[in-house]
Amino acid sequence: EAGVAQSPRYKIIEKRQSVAFWCNPISGHATLYWYQQILGQGPKLLIQFQNNGVVDDSQLPKDRFSAERLKGVDSTLKIQPAKLEDSAVYLCASSWSDRGNYGYTFGSGTRLTVV
């Protein structure tokens, strides 16, 4: 079974620029999550999708962050404009069901550095 694919692996941008991250979940996984992991901290949920609908985006800073999941498969997360405090690893995870968290699989993440 192929894992959760994310790209790019690394990105360095200047503050106020925009950036986008891409995620391809495990085939057949209906639920997709984006987490932000700041260095030395645990992952924090940004947004959860069920198929192509948003289930929870209460922790997403909507003034600068946006996410979409077209056709219920791939997803993109965008930051515009970026701030220094957005420097973090952005992790995508997927699971086959929204009724339980067992089988949550993470990708390797995109490390964003804002300078």
Place this chain on the structure above:
Amino acid sequence: QQQVKQSPQSLIVQKGGISIINCAYENTAFDYFPWYQQFPGKGPALLIAIRPDVSEKKEGRFTISFNKSAKQFSLHIMDSQPGDSATYFCAAPQTSGSRLTFGEGTQLTVNP
């Protein structure tokens, strides 16, 4: 909103020793309480998980102990090996849905 407190922040253990990491949560939810293992440059990977109606689960050298009344659960790594050196995260489910709230992590170092 689920809150999760994990301790210790860092742990150094000799090879062959027992590593113990603790986690406390606030809200009870009937879903799995997992532990994740993360190596540098990788995403967290599921290590072991327990349902809240079970008090203990063992998989090889890894054991979860769950105390529902105290709202605590812990990870025990027996016969710790240098290859176990990683950051470990506990996670607790939200009261509804499949979302997980993670602890702040424990950096484990196993000395040879």
